[in-house]
Amino acid sequence: MKKDEIPQDPSPLDKFTKEVCYAVDESGNYVTQLSRGWEVKASALGITWEDIDKKVAEAKQKVDKGELSPIAYYIELRVMDLSIVSAYTGFWKWTIKRHLKPSVFKKLSTAALQKYANLFEVTIDQLKNSSVNA
Amino acid sequence: MPNTFQHLQAAHCENGVTTNLLRSVGVTQITEPLAFGIGSGLFFIYIPLMKINGGPAIAFRTMPGLIFKRTAQSLGIEVVRKTFSSPAKAQQFLDDCIKSGQPVGCQVGVYFLSYFPKEYRFHFNAHNLIVYGKEGDNYLVSDPVMETTNVLSTYELERVRFAKGALAPKGQVYFPKAAKPVSDDQIRRAIVTGVKRNVRDMLHIPGPIAGVSGIKYTGNKIKNWRDKLGVEKAGLYLAQLVRMQEEIGTGGGGFRFIYGAFLQQAHAYHKNDSLLEISKSFTQSGDLWRNAAVQAAGIYKGRITSQADFNIMGDYLLEISELEKKAFKELSKVQWQK
Numbered sequence: 001m002k003k004d005e006i007p008q009d010p011s012p013l014d015k016f017t018k019e020v021c022y023a024v025d026e027s028g029n030y031v032t033q034l035s036r037g038w039e040v041k042a043s044a045l046g047i048t049w050e051d052i053d054k055k056v057a058e059a060k061q062k063v064d065k066g067e068l069s070p071i072a073y074y075i076e077l078r079v080m081d082l083s084i085v086s087a088y089t090g091f092w093k094w095t096i097k098r099h100l101k102p103s104v105f106k107k108l109s110t111a112a113l114q115k116y117a118n119l120f121e122v123t124i125d126q127l128k129n130s131s132v133n134a
Numbered sequence: 135m136p137n138t139f140q141h142l143q144a145a146h147c148e149n150g151v152t153t154n155l156l157r158s159v160g161v162t163q164i165t166e167p168l169a170f171g172i173g174s175g176l177f178f179i180y181i182p183l184m185k186i187n188g189g190p191a192i193a194f195r196t197m198p199g200l201i202f203k204r205t206a207q208s209l210g211i212e213v214v215r216k217t218f219s220s221p222a223k224a225q226q227f228l229d230d231c232i233k234s235g236q237p238v239g240c241q242v243g244v245y246f247l248s249y250f251p252k253e254y255r256f257h258f259n260a261h262n263l264i265v266y267g268k269e270g271d272n273y274l275v276s277d278p279v280m281e282t283t284n285v286l287s288t289y290e291l292e293r294v295r296f297a298k299g300a301l302a303p304k305g306q307v308y309f310p311k312a313a314k315p316v317s318d319d320q321i322r323r324a325i326v327t328g329v330k331r332n333v334r335d336m337l338h339i340p341g342p343i344a345g346v347s348g349i350k351y352t353g354n355k356i357k358n359w360r361d362k363l364g365v366e367k368a369g370l371y372l373a374q375l376v377r378m379q380e381e382i383g384t385g386g387g388g389f390r391f392i393y394g395a396f397l398q399q400a401h402a403y404h405k406n407d408s409l410l411e412i413s414k415s416f417t418q419s420g421d422l423w424r425n426a427a428v429q430a431a432g433i434y435k436g437r438i439t440s441q442a443d444f445n446i447m448g449d450y451l452l453e454i455s456e457l458e459k460k461a462f463k464e465l466s467k468v469q470w471q472k
Contacts, residue, residue, distance in 0.1 A: 001386055001421060012253035017281045019382045020145040022167075022391035024417060030167070030395035032145070032385075034281070040424075040431040041380040044373035045253055047434050048187070051370055079187070079245075084257050087298035 003033055011037020012045060052079060069105030070127055071096070074120040089115045139237045139266035141276040141283045145385030145392060146195075147262040149175070150278020151239045152202045154264055158237050159313040161209065163321050171396030172208050172321075172328035173201030176389055177335055179344040180352040187256060189374035192352070194388035196335070198260035198301065202239065202308060204331070208324035212311035217304040221292050224305030228265060228273075231309070237266040237276070241306040243297025249277070249284045254382070259301040265291070279382050322403040326470045329400070333466045336458065346459040353451025360444045369434035372447070376427045376434075387420025394420065404471045408464065415461035419454055426450035 001023040013019060018034035025031050059076040062068040075085060082093045091099070091112075098104045099112075113124045120127065139158060144150025144166045152169040170176075177196045184191040195201075206213045218224035231238045243259040244250055267274035272285045286294070295305045336345040343351055352375075359368035379388040397413035429447050432438040 001391060001417070001424065006386075012251045013382065016249070016251045017279070019279065020143055020385060022145060022385040022395050024394075028414075030391070030398050030413075035386075038380060040427050041376055043431055043435060044376040044380075044427075047370065047373050048377065049253060051188075079256060084299040087302065 003031055006033050006035050007038040007040075008036045009039040009042060011042045013037055052076070066102055069100050069102045070129075071105065071116055072100045074116070074122070074127070078120055085119065088119045091115070138235075139264070139276065141266075142278070143281055144278040146170070146175075146383045146389070147278050148198065148201045149173075149392070151262040151264055152205050154276065154278065155202075155237060155239055155309055156206070156209070156211070159211070159310045160315045161211070163316065163318065164205075165399060167392055167396035167399050168321070168325075169201060169205050170389070170392050171332070171400060172324045173203075173205040174328050174332040174335060175201050176332055176393045177344070178346070178348045178352075178388075180348050180355070181343060182355075187374070188370075190371050192375055192378045194379055194384065198262075199241070199308075202262075204328070205324070206310060208327045209316045209320055211314055211316070213308060214311050215306070215308040217306045219304070221296050221305065224295060224307070225288065225292065228307060229268065231307070232265065232268050232273075236309055237264050239264055239308045240291075240295055241303035241308075242294035243299070243303060244294070245297060246290070246293045248286065248290050249280070257297070257299050259297050259299060259303055318403065322471065325400045325403055329465055329468070333462050336462045337466070346455045346462065349451050349455035349458065353448040353455065355448075356451065357445055357448035360439075360441055365433075365436075365439045368444070369436070369439075372430040373434045376430050379423055380427055387423045390416050390420030390423060404468075406468060406471065408468055412461055412464050412468075415457060415464070419457050419461065422450060422454050422457065426454070 003023045003025045006021050006023050014036065018036055020032050021035045022030055022032055056073070056076045059068065059073045063070050063073045075081065082096055085091070085096055086093045099108060110124065113127060117124045117127045140154070142150065142154055144153060146166070149166045149170045152173065153164050153166050156164045156169070173196070175195050177193065179193050181191040203213065216227065218227070228238055240263055241259070242261050242263060243257065244261045245255050245257045247255065247261070263275050263277040265273050266276055271288050273288070273291050275284045275286050277284055295303055297303060339345045342348065356372070359371055363371065380386065385392040394413045394416035397409045397416065401409040426447060429443070429450060433443055433447065
């Protein structure tokens with residue numbers, strides 16, 4: 001990449017920082033220069049988030065229909081998976097899978113709910129009524 | 135002890151932490167490209183069956199932690215490295231270091247890293263930063279990928295140091311044990327070690343999924359992605375490839391440009407002009423990776439989605455694999471200055 005070809009496209013990094021790029025100058029020597037971003041990777045990140053949003057919406061629908069507990073929705077919303085939730089809460093993955101059933105979720109202890117609420121950064125009330133608050 | 139730590143921005147977090155920590159103990163010659171090259175940072179691996187955020191597990195650099203370890207080791211600098219089971223002990227240790235004037239490298243997760251833009255906050259646990267001071271309840275943080283320094287509260291820092299999941303940092307801290315200047319001769323030898331190790335990792339690593347053969351393997355896989363995954367999911371996979379290749383931290387072109395810069399800087403220590411020529415091959419490879427990213431973008435934006443477009447995409451990687459194989463073979467033949 002030549003120094004004058006370093007892209008300066010709008011990116012999610014705007015307002016946070018610019019990033020260091022390595023490129024060659026006119027005499028072929030490597031130099032560094034700050035870049036605002038590159039459209040190609042901004043769109044890679046963009047479609048990744050569109051896909052996450054889609055999964056969140058799907059999970060929400062299933063929660064609304066009573067097919068899954070609100071935990072399923074928050075797992076998607078916080079870009080987690082069973083392993084991550086398990087690592088943070090200390091629950092086994094199969095336990096979490098059970099908690100995804102609305103019938104099991106209803107009977108969860110306050111202590112268990114609090115663990116999820118802490119991880120998802122919501123109150124227990126919000127967790128229970130995610131279909132209203134989302 | 136007065137706080138003399140100097141924040142220098144780098145392309146990549148671990149390179150930057152390594153460079154800044156080594157400078158803080160008097161290794162004045164060290165730069166980001168030298169740290170990357172001496173640490174044999176250039177790599178490629180595609181791990182089939184493993185998924186990251188539902189997409190393919192692809193890396194363009196060596197395992198997290200290795201660059202600092204190898205670079206310090208090659209320069210004869212002893213390293214302190216510790217993980218903790220108790221956050222309180224981890225904080226105490228950090229506080230003691232800072233009080234004695236020791237800047238500390240920390241492994242952290244980015245998901246709860248408050249100064250990062252939301253779009254970048256995935257559950258990725260191998261980010262690196264330096265804590266160099268404390269004011270009241272706030273830690274002074276030098277994150278090499280950021281233009282300026284940042285602040286994290288005690289709670290925020292604990293949260294990122296004890297992020298959970300894959301590669302959980304467990305409060306890991308690391309820093310050079312003692313201040314120790316390094317001679318140009320040591321740098322010269324460390325460059326040779328670094329290059330030879332990188333040749334080994336890229337050319338001779340067993341199995342088809344890593345090094346230059348890993349690039350070829352991935353190229354061939356990509357050609358099947360359209361049939362196997364469908365256009366939409368294949369597009370998401372390609373977006374993940376592009377993110378690993380180009381995202382903040384890579385310096386562009388999947389670290390290939392940083393490696394090109396390393397070979398130019400190595401030339402200052404080994405007056406062998408073939409280093410400059412081989413550097414050009416890595417520039418060319420970085421450019422090809424970027425052309426491939428443009429092709430990938432055409433696919434994940436839904437502009438070009440035929441099998442022929444996937445074939446072109448895969449062929450880019452086959453071409454890159456050949457080019458890098460040739461470049462590393464030439465590197466393996468370089469006559470080093472004693």
